[in-house]
Amino acid sequence: MDAAVFILSLIDCCALIFLSVYFIITLSDLECDYINARACCSKLNKWVVPELVGQALATVLMLISMHWFIFLLNLPVAAWNVYRFLNVPMGNMGVFDPTEIHNRGQLKSHMKEAMIKLGFHLLCFFIYLYSMILALIND
Amino acid sequence: MSRRIFEEALGDSAREPLLTTRLDDSSPDSDTEVEVIFEQNNTNAFEKREQMKLSYEEAVEEAGFGLFHGLLLVVCGWANASDAVEILCVSFLLPTARCDLQLRSVDMGLLTASIFLGMMVGGYFWGYLADQRGRKTVLVISLTVNGVFGALASLAPIFWLFLLLRFISGVGVGGSIPVIFSYFSEFQPRTRRGAMISALATFWMAGNILAAGLAWLVIPSTTARFVLGSLDFQSWRLFVVLCSIPSLSSAFVFALAMPESPKFLMETGREAEALEVFRKMFMLNQRGSAKPFSISGLVTMSGCERNTEKASHHFAQFFKKGLDPIRLIFTKPLTARSVVLLIIFFCISFGYYGLWMWFPELFKRTESGGSPCANVSHPSSSSESENCYPVKTTVYMEGFVTAASNLPGNIFTILLMDFVGGKILLSCSLLLSGISVFFIWAVKSKAQSLVMSCVFSAVSVISWNALDVISTELYPTQLRSSALGFFTGVGRIGAISGNIVFGQLVDSNCAVPVLLVSALLFSGGLAALRLPQTKQTELI
Numbered sequence: 001m002d003a004a005v006f007i008l009s010l011i012d013c014c015a016l017i018f019l020s021v022y023f024i025i026t027l028s029d030l031e032c033d034y035i036n037a038r039a040c041c042s043k044l045n046k047w048v049v050p051e052l053v054g055q056a057l058a059t060v061l062m063l064i065s066m067h068w069f070i071f072l073l074n075l076p077v078a079a080w081n082v083y084r085f086l087n088v089p090m091g092n093m094g095v096f097d098p099t100e101i102h103n104r105g106q107l108k109s110h111m112k113e114a115m116i117k118l119g120f121h122l123l124c125f126f127i128y129l130y131s132m133i134l135a136l137i138n139d
Numbered sequence: 140m141s142r143r144i145f146e147e148a149l150g151d152s153a154r155e156p157l158l159t160t161r162l163d164d165s166s167p168d169s170d171t172e173v174e175v176i177f178e179q180n181n182t183n184a185f186e187k188r189e190q191m192k193l194s195y196e197e198a199v200e201e202a203g204f205g206l207f208h209g210l211l212l213v214v215c216g217w218a219n220a221s222d223a224v225e226i227l228c229v230s231f232l233l234p235t236a237r238c239d240l241q242l243r244s245v246d247m248g249l250l251t252a253s254i255f256l257g258m259m260v261g262g263y264f265w266g267y268l269a270d271q272r273g274r275k276t277v278l279v280i281s282l283t284v285n286g287v288f289g290a291l292a293s294l295a296p297i298f299w300l301f302l303l304l305r306f307i308s309g310v311g312v313g314g315s316i317p318v319i320f321s322y323f324s325e326f327q328p329r330t331r332r333g334a335m336i337s338a339l340a341t342f343w344m345a346g347n348i349l350a351a352g353l354a355w356l357v358i359p360s361t362t363a364r365f366v367l368g369s370l371d372f373q374s375w376r377l378f379v380v381l382c383s384i385p386s387l388s389s390a391f392v393f394a395l396a397m398p399e400s401p402k403f404l405m406e407t408g409r410e411a412e413a414l415e416v417f418r419k420m421f422m423l424n425q426r427g428s429a430k431p432f433s434i435s436g437l438v439t440m441s442g443c444e445r446n447t448e449k450a451s452h453h454f455a456q457f458f459k460k461g462l463d464p465i466r467l468i469f470t471k472p473l474t475a476r477s478v479v480l481l482i483i484f485f486c487i488s489f490g491y492y493g494l495w496m497w498f499p500e501l502f503k504r505t506e507s508g509g510s511p512c513a514n515v516s517h518p519s520s521s522s523e524s525e526n527c528y529p530v531k532t533t534v535y536m537e538g539f540v541t542a543a544s545n546l547p548g549n550i551f552t553i554l555l556m557d558f559v560g561g562k563i564l565l566s567c568s569l570l571l572s573g574i575s576v577f578f579i580w581a582v583k584s585k586a587q588s589l590v591m592s593c594v595f596s597a598v599s600v601i602s603w604n605a606l607d608v609i610s611t612e613l614y615p616t617q618l619r620s621s622a623l624g625f626f627t628g629v630g631r632i633g634a635i636s637g638n639i640v641f642g643q644l645v646d647s648n649c650a651v652p653v654l655l656v657s658a659l660l661f662s663g664g665l666a667a668l669r670l671p672q673t674k675q676t677e678l679i
Contacts, residue, residue: 003648014662021478025669028474115469118478126636133640136648 003139005065006132012058013128017121019051023114031107037098045094052081058124070127077120195405199328202417205424208326212335214392215323216342218282221385222315223346224353225289225308226254228382230496231354232375234503234534239373240298248642251496252635253302257309258316259631265314266624267464270617274322274403279394281314286387293379296370311386313631317623324611325402326420333556333608337549340604344545346385351542353381355535406616464621468614476613479669480626486663487569487606488630490656491599493637494576497645498592502537505585537589544593548600556608562670565605569664572598576657580650599660609670 023044030040059078062071088095101107193201233247242250261281269277285308292304320336327335357378365372401420404413468477552564575595582588614622641652 014658017482018662018666021482021666021669024478025475028471031474032472111474129636129640132651133643136644136651139647 002065002135003132005061006128006135009058009061010125010128010132012054012061013121013125016051016054016058017118017125019047019054020114020118020121022047024111024118027107027111027114030101031111037101041093041096041098041101044096048085048095052078052085055081067131070124070131073127074124077117195402196329198401198413198417199326202420203424204328204331206426207420207423208335210423211323211326211397212338214389214397215319216339216345217385218278218315218319218389218393219339219342220346220349221282221285221389222312223343224350224382224385225285225312226258227347227350227496228289228354228379229254229305230499231350231535231538232358232378234499234531235358235373235375239371239375240301242298244646245642246298247500248639250298250302250305252638252642253306254309254312255492255631255634255638257306257311258313259628259635261310261313262317262627262631263621263624266317266620266622266627269314269318269321269620269624270464273399274318274325274620275393275397275399277314277318278322279390281311281318282386282390282393283311284308285311285315286383286385286390289383289386290380293372293376294370308383313627315386317620317627320607320611321620321623322400325400325616330557332612333561334553336608336611337552337556337604340600340607341549341553343603344542344549344600347542347545348539349385350382351535351539353378355532355539357381358535359532402616464618465625467618468622468625473614473618475669476671477622479666480610480613481629482666483565483569483606483663484626484630485633486659486666487599487602488633489637490572490576490660490663491603492630492634493641493652494595494656496638497641498541499534499538500645502534502589503531505588506531506533537592540589541592541596544596545600548597549604552601552604556604560672561605561609561612562667562672565602565609565670566664566667568598568602568605569660569667571664572602573657573659573661573664576653576660580653580657613671 026035026040026043029035030037055074055078059071059074062074084095092100096110101110229251233242233250236242237247240246265277265281288304288308288311292301292308295301295304320339323339324332324336358374360374398416398419399412401413401416404410404416467473555564572595575591575598579588579591579595582591610623610626611619637652637656640655644652
């Protein structure tokens with residue numbers, strides 16, 4: 001049972017890694033002027049909710065299988081995602097707004113956030129892999 | 140009233156004499172004023188050409204393509220093959236050495252992983268040094284470390300000593316691969332670069348076949364054992380010594396006969412030496428034809444900046460400077476490609492090295508059952524009491540066949556690389572290899588297992604070649620070695636994880652590692668779709 005939970009969270013983690021890679025690529029395309037702000041933001045806004053759902057799924061899985069440490073590790077990221085999603089200012093098109101993205105260094109901060117998330121998901125990948133191995137050996 | 144005749148002096152390029160005559164009908168005395176003006180255009184043009192400085196690409200095109208490149212391919216290929224031999228010799232001796240060194244499956248995983256750990260430590264370090272000090276010196280040193288410690292490892296009587304010596308040898312191997320590919324690619328003209336890098340990667344296969352052949356010859360033979368002091372020098376120890384000979388001979392050749400890379404020399408402002416290298420290339424390539432060497436100047440970049448760099452003795456400063464290239468790899472405009480390459484290198488190394496190092500062991504398990512995972516119910520204690528001697532030669536025969544099936548994949552890449560481009564080859568082959576690994580797990584009989592392994596080896600070699608070509612082409616010269624070193628390091632982490640996962644789980648839940656390998660290869664293929672296209676563009 002434990003092994004199945006970790007396999008599922010491993011798959012979820014892979015999906016989240018791919019999502020953060022996609023975010024990084026799109027944001028860097030905007031930095032280098034390969035696409036314009038409207039196209040970039042509409043692409044990214046489409047994937048904000050799936051990322052939210054994926055991260056929440058991983059957190060909930062860890063909660064119900066009672067692996068407290070990994071749950072506490074995932075909780076801040078999930079909470080931050082929800083907070084950011086709920087706190088979008090009134091006139092904006094979504095979390096990524098084309099008129100706001102070039103102000104106040106928002107592009108850089110989004111890029112940094114995506115990089116940090118990538119690093120975090122890679123770390124989680126290894127944690128899940130290790131826990132899955134442990135679970136399988138102890139079965 | 141005058142007839143003027145314009146003539147131009149004939150130089151190398153004969154031009155048509157421009158004869159402009161205005162013949163007036165009413166000019167009887169046309170001979171009185173004749174102006175002849177000679178234009179000495181062509182000598183001026185000749186002088187101008189002598190003073191023209193060529194860029195790197197033009198100089199490489201000028202130096203031609205011929206015997207020099209063939210010799211370079213053989214020497215670099217031999218160094219590449221020696222790397223393959225050093226890495227793979229451990230996987231071949233596992234079925235036999237297991238009894239002599241008393242290894243459980245977990246220990247075997249550790250042993251195969253230790254080589255990659257050493258390569259990870261060495262890889263970035265040597266790559267960075269090669270960007271600062273020059274490719275050739277670094278190659279000589281790393282190949283020597285590789286050979287010497289590999290040979291010393293054959294004398295180790297206990298597991299931990301063997302592990303440590305192989306780790307240090309791995310540090311040497313880590314230097315060769317990124318530096319060799321940078322070095323070799325910097326001699327190639329643009330239109331041939333893809334094919335030549337694929338040809339270089341073919342020598343990895345040659346090293347693979349050499350290691351498999353040596354294993355087949357040396358390990359099963361009972362006459363190769365003798366007693367050396369208190370150590371029982373079994374046949375597999377002799378095999379380890381033989382495996383270190385290619386790297387030592389390669390280091391020798393590099394130290395004596397090979398030039399430094401001209402692109403590196405140009406980037407660091409050493410124009411005279413770069414000219415000398417191009418002259419040598421030209422001489423070897425144009426033997427027989429009487430073309431004179433016509434490069435007299437080279438565009439060197441950042442000559443002034445290099446002079447102000449002093450050797451930083453302060454360790455912290457050196458360390459921080461060492462991490463600079465990694466930071467640069469991830470700043471724009473290289474961010475997207477670096478992140479994607481990170482994922483791809485991890486996936487492909489986990490999959491390929493994890494599975495490949497365990498093939499001899501898995502083949503041994505298919506002897507009794509149909510697929511590698513058929514004998515899962517054996518507890519690990521009973522496999523220790525299994526007799527390793529006499530050695531089953533079919534295992535080595537299958538290893539040899541699997542190594543030989545790399546050849547069609549290599550030929551395929553050499554022919555198609557410059558046509559199709561690295562990116563498409565990479566993603567298609569990764570997807571295909573993911574599927575083939577899935578079938579390795581799913582089939583039921585020994586022959587089918589062998590066939591699927593051959594398919595896997597043919598397809599995965601295509602993906603490695605494409606990856607080598609792409610990663611060489613995507614980075615500017617001053618970052619190329621460091622970038623290759625970094626990504627190879629990431630790949631090592633993948634290889635270590637793969638081997639440890641196999642070691643831990645192959646006895647109990649054998650399906651998990653194999654399926655994980657398949658899934659990761661498949662994901663790597665999907666990620667490769669996001670790389671930029673670099674077919675036949677100039678080396679930055």
